[in-house]
Every structure is written in C-alpha cells, then in structure tokens.
Amino acid sequence: MTDELKDDRYFLAEALAEAEKGMADGGLPIGAVLVRGGEIIGRGHNQRVQQGDPIAHGEMDCFRKAGRQKTYSDTVLYTTLSPCMMCTGTIIQFGVPRVVVGEAENFEGNMPFLRERGVEVVLMDDEGCKDAMRRFLAVPGNLALWHEDIAED
Amino acid sequence: MTDELKDDRYFLAEALAEAEKGMADGGLPIGAVLVRGGEIIGRGHNQRVQQGDPIAHGEMDCFRKAGRQKTYSDTVLYTTLSPCMMCTGTIIQFGVPRVVVGEAENFEGNMPFLRERGVEVVLMDDEGCKDAMRRFLAVPGNLALWHEDIAED
Numbered sequence: 001m002t003d004e005l006k007d008d009r010y011f012l013a014e015a016l017a018e019a020e021k022g023m024a025d026g027g028l029p030i031g032a033v034l035v036r037g038g039e040i041i042g043r044g045h046n047q048r049v050q051q052g053d054p055i056a057h058g059e060m061d062c063f064r065k066a067g068r069q070k071t072y073s074d075t076v077l078y079t080t081l082s083p084c085m086m087c088t089g090t091i092i093q094f095g096v097p098r099v100v101v102g103e104a105e106n107f108e109g110n111m112p113f114l115r116e117r118g119v120e121v122v123l124m125d126d127e128g129c130k131d132a133m134r135r136f137l138a139v140p141g142n143l144a145l146w147h148e149d150i151a152e153d
Numbered sequence: 154m155t156d157e158l159k160d161d162r163y164f165l166a167e168a169l170a171e172a173e174k175g176m177a178d179g180g181l182p183i184g185a186v187l188v189r190g191g192e193i194i195g196r197g198h199n200q201r202v203q204q205g206d207p208i209a210h211g212e213m214d215c216f217r218k219a220g221r222q223k224t225y226s227d228t229v230l231y232t233t234l235s236p237c238m239m240c241t242g243t244i245i246q247f248g249v250p251r252v253v254v255g256e257a258e259n260f261e262g263n264m265p266f267l268r269e270r271g272v273e274v275v276l277m278d279d280e281g282c283k284d285a286m287r288r289f290l291a292v293p294g295n296l297a298l299w300h301e302d303i304a305e306d
Contacts, residue, residue: 054221055213055243068207072304089242090208094304151225151247 008078008100008122011035015078015102016128018045019058025050028149029132030058032079034066034096041075042066048149057149059087063094072096080129082109084150092117102129106137107150161231161253161275164188168231168255169281171198172211178203181302182285183211185232187219187249194228195219201302210302212240216247225249233282235262237303245270255282259290260303 011033018031022045034042044061047053056064059079069075072094082104083091091099091114098120104111111121136142164186171184175198187195197214200206209217212232222228225247235257236244244252244267251273257264264274289295 048221052220053217054219054247055208055217060208064206064208066207067205068201068301070301084242085246086239086243089237089245090239092242093238094207148221148223 007038008124011040011076011078012080012100012102012124012126012129014040014043015058015080016126016132018043018062019080019129019132022046022050022058023132023136028058028146029136030079030081032058032062032077034062035076035078036074041069046149049145055086057084057087059083060090063090069094076100078102080126081107081133082111082123083114085110085113088114091119098122100124102126103133105130106133160191161277164193164229164231165233165253165255165277165279165282167193167196168211168233169279169285171196171215172233172282172285175199175203175211176285176289181211181299182289183232183234185211185215185230187215188229188231189227194222199302202298208239210237210240212236213243216243222247229253231255233279234260234286235264235276236267238263241267244272251275253277255279256286258283259286 014033015031019029023029027049028046031045033040042062042065044065046058047056076098077096078100080102082101088110100122167186168184172182176182180202181199184198186193195215195218197218199211200209229251230249231253233255235254241263253275
C-alpha cells in the first residue's frame with residue numbers, strides 16, 4: 001500500500017467516525033474532515049436534523065468548523081458520500097484541489113463536474129461508508145429525511 | 154411598472170437592508186431574502202467576519218435562517234450580489250426556480266451556469282447594491298476581506 005493510500009484510508013475513517021457520531025445523534029450519517037499537511041484542520045458531520053439547519057451537510061459543517069482559511073490550495077477534503085451540488089460548488093469556490101470520496105453508491109453526487117472543474121477526485125468505494133448509509137436508510141422514516149436533505153421529492 | 158417588477162424591487166430592497174446591516178457590523182455588505190407567496194420566509198447577510206464562518210455568505214445565511222423546507226420549488230431568492238459557486242450550487246441543489254440578483258458589476262458570479270441548469274435569473278443592476286459594495290471596498294483593508302470571502306488570492 002502506498003503512503004498516500006494509507007493516509008487516504010486513515011482520514012476517510014476519521015470522516016466515517018464523524019458520520020457515525022451524527023447517526024448516533026439521530027442525524028444523517030455523512031461526515032467529512034479537512035486535512036492540511038497530514039493534519040486534520042476541521043471535522044464535521046451532517047447536522048441538518050440536529051440543528052434544523054438545511055445547509056449543514058457534512059462537508060459544509062466541516063468547512064465551518066475549520067474556520068476562515070487564507071487558502072485551501074494545500075488542503076484535501078475527505079467525505080463519506082459523493083458531494084451534492086451545494087458541497088460541490090463550495091469545493092470549487094474555495095479551490096480545494098483534491099477530494100477523497102467514501103462512496104457514490106447511495107448517492108451519485110457530482111464527481112464528473114468536480115473533475116471538469118479541475119478537482120482531483122478519488123473514489124474509495126468504502127464498505128464502511130456504504131454500510132452507514134444503508135443502516136440509516138433501513139430505519140422507517142429516514143428515507144424521507146434523506147430526500148429532504150438533498151431536496152428531492 | 155408590472156406587479157412582478159414592483160415586488161422584485163421591494164424584496165431586493167429588503168435584501169439590501171440585510172447587506173447594510175452586515176456592513177454596519179463590520180461585515181461584507183451582501184444580503185439575501187427568500188420569498189414564498191409574497192412573504193419573506195428567511196433573511197440573512199454575509200456573516201463571515203462577524204462569526205468567523207467561511208460558509209456564511211449572504212445567501213447561505215438566508216437559507217439557514219429560513220430553516221428546513223419541504224420544497225423550494227415555490228420560492229424566489231433575492232440577493233444583492235451575483236452568487237458565487239457555493240451559493241450557486243446550493244440554489245441548484247435546493248431547486249430554487251427563480252433568483253433575482255441585485256448586481257453583477259462588483260462580482261461576475263455564475264448567472265450563466267444557473268440559467269444552464271434551468272434557473273430563471275433576473276439581473277436588476279441596482280445602484281443601491283452596487284454602491285454598498287463600492288463603499289465597503291473603498292475602506293482600506295476590506296479588499297483583502299473580500300478576496301478571502303471568495304477564496305481568491
């Protein structure tokens with residue numbers, strides 16, 4: 001295993017820990033960490049249900065927690081689920097050059113668009129990330145929460 | 154003047170009032186209101202400086218304040234400045250069908266991309282909105298804040 005792949009697995013596991021924390025609190029199991037030079041500078045998870053905040057997706061909560069940055073050009077974002085257009089637009093606007101995605105099976109997201117805009121996207125197809133979403137969606141009523149999260153009817 | 158144009162001017166003025174409130178608090182003068190059926194259901198302004206929150210652009214703060222919505226398909230977003238990619242992605246993800254933009258002179262934003270994705274975009278080219286950004290940018294040091302806001306070097 002290369003060092004980079006080892007790092008990617010390590011930080012993705014941290015993003016998944018955030019997702020599990022969110023699910024334990026009754027929220028959607030989507031987490032993210034922002035990394036600079038091998039250190040986590042921000043970590044967050046979807047807080048839409050917990051805070052009644054429609055913009056608090058995992059990636060957004062992570063960016064918020066990281067606080068203001070002079071630049072994102074030296075950062076990597078790890079997220080358990082392929083990003084929606086809100087989070088995709090934020091990644092592009094902030095100029096994050098590399099995004100590691102846990103899975104795109106439960107939600108397709110916008111990986112081709114990110115790549116089109118010059119972002120390096122790595123899809124890990126991680127069983128742990130897929131399983132967290134599956135467990136969440138298996139609970140009655142949660143499918144409606146998920147559809148609301150991505151504003152789908 | 155048509156009723157729609159009258160309404161658009163009224164709600165844009167409310168967005169500008171939010172922008173002015175933000176500037177009075179030392180923040181960037183960008184405001185937004187979300188409207189459904191002729192009523193404001195959310196209003197906000199850029200809070201990046203005030204709250205140290207990089208995702209708190211005017212439109213995002215407005216969406217947050219509006220809280221969770223079952224649908225955005227019957228809403229109109231009014232914003233004083235042409236939206237950045239974060240706010241653009243959010244408008245698209247949430248399915249807001251119509252956006253009224255105060256001005257695109259101080260920041261080009263992403264109006265063509267919004268239109269490409271099926272959003273009706275109306276540019277008001279409003280003197281009040283332009284003037285607010287101009288007054289803000291004329292203050293020494295504020296240009297750097299603005300560049301940080303849109304993550305430009």
